[in-house]
Amino acid sequence: MLSRTRWLSVPALLWLAFFFLIPLLLVIALSFLERGTYGQVVYAFTLNNYSRIADPLYGEVLLETLAVSLLTTFLTLLIGYPLAYHIARLERGWQHTWLLLVMMPFWINFLVRSYAWVVILRSQGVINTLLLSLGLIDQPLSLLYNSAAVLLGMVYALLPFMVLPVYVSLEQLDRRKLEAAYDLGASPWRAFWHITLPLTKSGVVTGSILVFVSSIGMFVVPDVMGGAKSALIGNVIQNQFLSARDWPFGSALSIVLMLLSVMLIFLYFRAIRVQEREGREER
């Protein structure tokens, strides 16, 4: 059966080979080459690009990126979990409506949505104009171009990546286990903590990894809503390919970032495996 359907995977494999594997190998190769005086790539082997990353400056940029990403993940979880919980408790028809609302922003280009936030938050924007005309403030508030605005933009952009997986795991939750807990006298909070949360862990892990990995490479939100004032690793990599014309160094930074992401995905798979084993034991 397997061998008869194997050819079905050929288009996908070819696609991946041409548009993923080969470019990836090129990036790896590029990261070991030298930058010429005028920004051309010189075909001479060097480890310099990687030793330059050891510069504490790039370590700190990476750490700050990780901190922002962790905070984004935490906030999306804090907002996304209750929302998913609410949706999972609704009637079927309403569930579909709510899920549609969660996904709808994806129909509009992300850059456009970021600029929409600028229109809302800037000093002559919707919020400030409203507050000024109501006489609640006499000076426009500085709502944009700070780290809070960056976080707002990131959480807004990535929330669906948290809500959808958590919703799926809540949806699959065996309600009888909760009923059993209540029958045995557990308080709602205790039932949630000991039954619901552990059984939806896979959704939380999936959502968190999706949000975290997406936020690591983000450079549009810091540029548009943060006024390009912070250097996140995505911005630094972008600069290497444009203003610095240092493709080898940019490639090396990308590889390091990629390894970091792969490591996280590996941890994620391990967490899932542990979870599945626990699940089997329970049954």
Place this chain on the structure above:
Amino acid sequence: MKKIHLILSLLLAVGLALGAAGCSQEEEKVLNIYSWADNFDPDVIKGFEEKFGVKVNYDVFSSNEEMLAKLQAGATDYDLIQPSDYMVSTMIKLGLLEELNKANIPNLNNIVSTFQTPAFDPEKKYSIVYTWGVTGIAYNKKFIKEEITSWSDLWNPKYKGRVILLNDPREVLGMALIKNGFSNSTKDKGQLEKAAADLKTLVPGVIAFDTDNIKQKMIAEEAWIGTVWSGDAAFIHAENPDVEYVVPKEGGTIWADTLAIPKGAKHKEWAEKFINYLLEPEISVKNYESIGYSNPNEKAYPLHSEEYRANKMIFLDKKDLDRTEWLTDVGDLLPEYDRYWTELKSGR
């Protein structure tokens, strides 16, 4: 998903086939331009097509680096490109430009003498200045009552949180270098370090770094003062008359977009004829009044409208121009500029 991929790959295959078919029709009268968006008056291009029976194709890029990357990756379809000043010198050194055949461009002499021998093309073989401007200070009189004369005015604590800078390492570090009395393209690490240290004291008062939307931020009065290109300043002033523009006493960076021909261009002669056509005084008046940039064509000057000529953001004073300096390629020091830029952005 796979279906989408299949459709995409089929489209790609069709595209490649069409591209290949296009290449075989070399005899056709075609001129392929690769330039910035909205850089010509469409009627001027149409006029050229009608006069010479040539079909003009117009592709756009949004940064010099994007254009360079595409040409380095082997794009050979283009006959005429518009690199900026520093990119011209880089491309000359990389051997990516064709020498211009000046016999095909008799109108070359119409260009004002200031731009006849620019520093980025010292032998004047490869490029012609198409439009130009100066990075100076734009400021909003409604909020700024003091007279603005110097780059150090950006550091005035009264404007803290209202300063805007271009999101470009060479422009911003170049500004700080000029402020400290150095060349904007220094290759001296000590000078660069001093300028970067100076900038670090300015960055906490910066509302944003922006190149693409700096105009909107000045018009909407989110920023009161900042580093702005003269052409953008003219645009901002038209929308918000409170915004003024000045070239600081220390001087500023001058820039130009040029006309040049990439190595291996298939319709080089048509490119040269197009350049010559653009330099006709009447044509250039029509072209530049439409796009709103500075015209380097000396013969065209008396033909321009009073309004266009009187605009100090389009026609800068001679004494302002004397204080300006071109950015030149800093070669091996460019990664060092980028490192300081990262340092500034990361607040360390």
